[in-house]
Amino acid sequence: MEHQEQLADSNNQGSVVGALKSGRKAEVADIISAIVVAAMCVVILRYLDLLSFIKVALGLSFVIFIHELGHFLVAKWCDVNVSHFSIGFGPVIPGCSFQRGETKYQICLLPLGGYVQMLGQVDGDESSDGSENDPRSYRNKSVGQRMAIISAGVIMNAVLALICFIVVYRGPGKDRLAAIISATDPGSPAFVDGLRSGMKINQIGDVKDPYFDDLRQVVMGSSAGEKVNLVVEYPGQQPLDLPLEPRKTKDDANPVLGIVHASSTKLAGQKDVGPSLKTPADPLSPAASAEPALAFNDEIVGTTDPKDADQITPLADDPYKKDQKSYFDFMHRMQLLAGKDVTLRVKRDGGELNVKVPPAFRMKIGAKMEMGHITATRRNTPADEKIQLPETGKKFVKGDLITRVEVIDADNTPLVFEKEKLDPERLPSDLKDWAQRLVTAGKMGKNDPAPNVKLTVRRHRQGGGQESVDTIVDLPWDNSWAFDRAIPITLSSPLAVPELGLAYQVKTTVAYAEPSGPFKRLDVIKNLRVTYKDADGNEKTSSWQADPELGPDDWAHTGFAQLQTAQKYDKIQFKVERDKEVIDIEVVPTFDSNWPIVPRGWILLSDMRKQKANTTLEAIGLGFQDTHRTMLNVLNGIRQIVTGRIAWRKHLGGPITIARIAYSVAGQDIWEFIFFLGMISVNLAVINFLPIPLLDGGHMVFLIYEKLRGKPASEGVRVAATYAGLAFIACLILLVSWLDIGRLL
Numbered sequence: 001m002e003h004q005e006q007l008a009d010s011n012n013q014g015s016v017v018g019a020l021k022s023g024r025k026a027e028v029a030d031i032i033s034a035i036v037v038a039a040m041c042v043v044i045l046r047y048l049d050l051l052s053f054i055k056v057a058l059g060l061s062f063v064i065f066i067h068e069l070g071h072f073l074v075a076k077w078c079d080v081n082v083s084h085f086s087i088g089f090g091p092v093i094p095g096c097s098f099q100r101g102e103t104k105y106q107i108c109l110l111p112l113g114g115y116v117q118m119l120g121q122v123d124g125d126e127s128s129d130g131s132e133n134d135p136r137s138y139r140n141k142s143v144g145q146r147m148a149i150i151s152a153g154v155i156m157n158a159v160l161a162l163i164c165f166i167v168v169y170r171g172p173g174k175d176r177l178a179a180i181i182s183a184t185d186p187g188s189p190a191f192v193d194g195l196r197s198g199m200k201i202n203q204i205g206d207v208k209d210p211y212f213d214d215l216r217q218v219v220m221g222s223s224a225g226e227k228v229n230l231v232v233e234y235p236g237q238q239p240l241d242l243p244l245e246p247r248k249t250k251d252d253a254n255p256v257l258g259i260v261h262a263s264s265t266k267l268a269g270q271k272d273v274g275p276s277l278k279t280p281a282d283p284l285s286p287a288a289s290a291e292p293a294l295a296f297n298d299e300i301v302g303t304t305d306p307k308d309a310d311q312i313t314p315l316a317d318d319p320y321k322k323d324q325k326s327y328f329d330f331m332h333r334m335q336l337l338a339g340k341d342v343t344l345r346v347k348r349d350g351g352e353l354n355v356k357v358p359p360a361f362r363m364k365i366g367a368k369m370e371m372g373h374i375t376a377t378r379r380n381t382p383a384d385e386k387i388q389l390p391e392t393g394k395k396f397v398k399g400d401l402i403t404r405v406e407v408i409d410a411d412n413t414p415l416v417f418e419k420e421k422l423d424p425e426r427l428p429s430d431l432k433d434w435a436q437r438l439v440t441a442g443k444m445g446k447n448d449p450a451p452n453v454k455l456t457v458r459r460h461r462q463g464g465g466q467e468s469v470d471t472i473v474d475l476p477w478d479n480s481w482a483f484d485r486a487i488p489i490t491l492s493s494p495l496a497v498p499e500l501g502l503a504y505q506v507k508t509t510v511a512y513a514e515p516s517g518p519f520k521r522l523d524v525i526k527n528l529r530v531t532y533k534d535a536d537g538n539e540k541t542s543s544w545q546a547d548p549e550l551g552p553d554d555w556a557h558t559g560f561a562q563l564q565t566a567q568k569y570d571k572i573q574f575k576v577e578r579d580k581e582v583i584d585i586e587v588v589p590t591f592d593s594n595w596p597i598v599p600r601g602w603i604l605l606s607d608m609r610k611q612k613a614n615t616t617l618e619a620i621g622l623g624f625q626d627t628h629r630t631m632l633n634v635l636n637g638i639r640q641i642v643t644g645r646i647a648w649r650k651h652l653g654g655p656i657t658i659a660r661i662a663y664s665v666a667g668q669d670i671w672e673f674i675f676f677l678g679m680i681s682v683n684l685a686v687i688n689f690l691p692i693p694l695l696d697g698g699h700m701v702f703l704i705y706e707k708l709r710g711k712p713a714s715e716g717v718r719v720a721a722t723y724a725g726l727a728f729i730a731c732l733i734l735l736v737s738w739l740d741i742g743r744l745l
Helices: 014-020 023-047 050-077 143-170 212-220 327-336 382-386 427-440 555-563 616-643 655-666 670-688 696-709 715-744
Strands: 082-100 103-118 174-177 181-184 200-204 228-233 240-244 259-261 263-267 299-305 308-314 342-348 351-357 360-364 367-377 401-408 414-418 452-460 468-476 495-497 502-513 524-533 539-541 571-578 581-587 590-597 604-606 608-611
Touching (some): 143 696, 200 212, 308 342, 367 555, 382 468
Antiparallel strands (some): 082 103, 200 228, 263 299, 263 604, 342 351, 367 502, 401 414, 495 502, 502 524
């Protein structure tokens, strides 16, 4: 998104833009501009908050103004004749222009950039304006002076960013996501190398005491095959050094470790969820029907005690932050209390209040899916030693396929999951319930030997003869992972049993279907979308889950994301392949009262840490650090897009995306908005100094050439470069605009 904010900005209008300002072309341009502005006014008045819009318009215009002011001041200092100083393009807003000396100052209708027009600066043909003999012409200044003029805008933007950062750090500080792990993606590097819920990351690469955005930038900046070193800490244990190689698959927009950041126990505010929600809860979820109703900014400080349903006990303190309750203690309790009413004790208006929330259950569609192969195990575990994983290359080996699971229940009788009873989606929950029964019966404690889980797996054989053979694998149940959260994040993610240290795929093929239901055995689900009611009771339909369709092993994420949610759906539309034909199936889902889930629909804020400077000198240091780091991140992001390491479709954006983000930030907090303007200013500085003709960086390349050769590049080269740059920028603007509009739709 940041990569396009400045593309409409050019301090070098010259012959290209000048041509558009002549004759009937200028009239057409003015008419088009007026229509665009009129449409914008209608949208603003109808759909947007006027104050937030004004903040965005003034903020982004100020960033552009500072950039152009740099060019203007240095040009004046070098005694260059400046004819126009303009903020925006298109027709001049009535009453927003004045002449002072030789320069006309103006504000135009389209605030998508700006320009400083200097005598003798005409793109592609610097002698065409007859200024070649004028000593105050830009082209007659020394190469050093012209370099100073060209680079001044970029320098001013960097200085503005630095000032914005310093002001925020010396003021209230910057809220940053804590580098604490809430969940891992099964099969990801984080899962395989043993990262777990509740861990704090103390260092990644060379960055000590990182925030979550530091993790993201280091990982996104990694090259294929490169490992990043993490130092992680779990409460009560010694820190660990773990080198992890980020994953990049077709479902990953960029390299990832497979980590989800933690939340807090504070419920969202109105500004966090937007004006459509009436409470900090998903519409029609159990949390939305709490009694009394949950309120914005409530802080959960206690809950029903899992050991005594008649007692409400305080949550444990957060081990990493003072004056904050533990999100992980809260989640542990919610897991133990799944399927039961829960009373939350919340802080509100200086006091405390008890709120009762009913349970939530998984939705059922009348079908169970086929078990897929085991695709991942945690390192240095019995599963890692005993389970066969897929292999590719010269030989192809499938991973083990679970066909039967047997354990000894609390009453000493065998509990067997096989055939129809072996539901791959429900198996992790069923095994957790079994383990909890053992704990309750006193048969599994800290000093008790770990009970075994007997897996019968179909193992792929190599060579001639039988393709597979059934093998029995005994794995110990490690209940220390009972509260670990492993969430299938991407479409191709497997489903995990953390206590066994393994993860398996769930197929989109129906294994068993209810006789009275719409599905049939061996139906293959190709896609789905849901219909639900929003907070105002309006019917909404989601987009299709996959584009263009689900893969054969893509159900773990789909089932978790769409069916294991606390919000009620009116219907689910499926595209199903049956007998080599694709048909539409519509299902009205119901809740499975035998399958309770942990989420109840409340919306919690992310776990944030305030980064604040105690002295002005410290604020300056943090400001320089953020300015430098952001510049490197922008350049690295461009490199990763060019090399295909990150997905350009998801990371590129244009003016619409920037305006949307700016509007969202402006409606929340003025300090966050100031920090955001600093980020935009850095992006503008870096992008505008890339060696692209028409941008400042392109002009700097020609000036460096002229300095080295003692003469400027030929007119033909400059003209060709100008039009090549214009074509590139035009195509890029069309591309990002297409992406922006696609996101809006």
